[in-house]
Amino acid sequence: MSTENSSLSTWFGSEQRKLIIQEYGIFVAFLLLALVLSISNEYFLTAGNISNVLLQTSINGILAIGMTFVILTRGIDLSVGSVVALAGIVSASFATTSSTAGVPGAPYPALLALPVGLLVGIACGAIVGIIVSRFAVPAFVATLGMLSAARGMTLLYGGGRPVPALTPEFRWIGTGNILGIPMPVVLLAIVFLVSWWVLNRTRFGRYIYAVGGNPHAAVTSGINVSRLRLSVYVISGGLAGLAGMLLSARTGSALPQAGISYELDAIAAVVIGGTSLSGGVGRITGTLVGALIIGVMNNGLDLMGVQSYYQQVLKGALIVGAVMLDQKRNQGV
Numbered sequence: 001m002s003t004e005n006s007s008l009s010t011w012f013g014s015e016q017r018k019l020i021i022q023e024y025g026i027f028v029a030f031l032l033l034a035l036v037l038s039i040s041n042e043y044f045l046t047a048g049n050i051s052n053v054l055l056q057t058s059i060n061g062i063l064a065i066g067m068t069f070v071i072l073t074r075g076i077d078l079s080v081g082s083v084v085a086l087a088g089i090v091s092a093s094f095a096t097t098s099s100t101a102g103v104p105g106a107p108y109p110a111l112l113a114l115p116v117g118l119l120v121g122i123a124c125g126a127i128v129g130i131i132v133s134r135f136a137v138p139a140f141v142a143t144l145g146m147l148s149a150a151r152g153m154t155l156l157y158g159g160g161r162p163v164p165a166l167t168p169e170f171r172w173i174g175t176g177n178i179l180g181i182p183m184p185v186v187l188l189a190i191v192f193l194v195s196w197w198v199l200n201r202t203r204f205g206r207y208i209y210a211v212g213g214n215p216h217a218a219v220t221s222g223i224n225v226s227r228l229r230l231s232v233y234v235i236s237g238g239l240a241g242l243a244g245m246l247l248s249a250r251t252g253s254a255l256p257q258a259g260i261s262y263e264l265d266a267i268a269a270v271v272i273g274g275t276s277l278s279g280g281v282g283r284i285t286g287t288l289v290g291a292l293i294i295g296v297m298n299n300g301l302d303l304m305g306v307q308s309y310y311q312q313v314l315k316g317a318l319i320v321g322a323v324m325l326d327q328k329r330n331q332g333v
Helices: 002-040 047-072 080-093 110-135 139-158 168-175 183-201 203-213 215-220 225-251 262-272 284-303 308-331
Strands: none
Touching: 002 284, 047 080, 047 183, 047 203, 047 225, 047 262, 047 284, 080 110, 080 139, 080 225, 080 262, 110 139, 110 168, 110 225, 168 183, 168 225, 183 203, 183 225, 183 284, 203 215, 203 225, 215 225, 262 284, 262 308, 284 308
16 A cells, blocks of 8 residues: 555656646746856846847747747748848838838838738738648648748849838837837737737637647537638738837848848747647747747857857757657657
């Protein structure tokens, strides 16, 4: 009897530890990383540096939140980096004082230029969503095609040249602040809170997890899987459009080469944050912490003078390691 109790206690203890690690491991990893960097560099915990980290994280965080919706449904979106560039340069062309880079009649008010950028992102997401949901094309292929097409449209639209001289009104979303908090950080917080509410408090959010967990069972339950998959790509595209405008507003000009490899950072944040590439498992809070880990890691390595090449190697190792852990969880190892 005592042996059985001991075995039960051991099993319960190991299972409990495993659940605790899965639930809080990402937060512990983030705190340990911040602690190590704060000890190793005196400038890391300064107010200016923390603000810089949050600013650097804001764009990737917004992209990663959109990517979370897609990955939860067993999809992937490789096009967000190119959509960032396309939405940024199109919206900037409505808000530039340049006589050669703007559309006829520019500059227009930011209240017109900003919706234009969002619509560009939404349109790109809708095209991908239709291809994936209606024609059963694998998401990898469909979004890879959009990655190339959106980059090409960016170069065609701007003639391969940047769009400079953006109006102060437009730039405010990237350089302004509310109560001392930078606008990109405010927008990230709003996107995070709305996304958390959608995924945790709405029927649509429950359907996302259901489709990612078991698409066939979701169809049997009466869920319109095609419409839902279309919706998550629209969300991802819209947030990529927002990120593109933020990037243009921060830098003061829209560059045709903007957003290169941003999709990799977004996927890294989602995977590091604990969302399973197999779908149906993940949290938006984990994605936010994953984006912060990447931002803090990049910032800390910059402060220590580590070359960007080594940062890319480390980021790749983090992605592979996170996927390996996800596979172990799925296999019950």
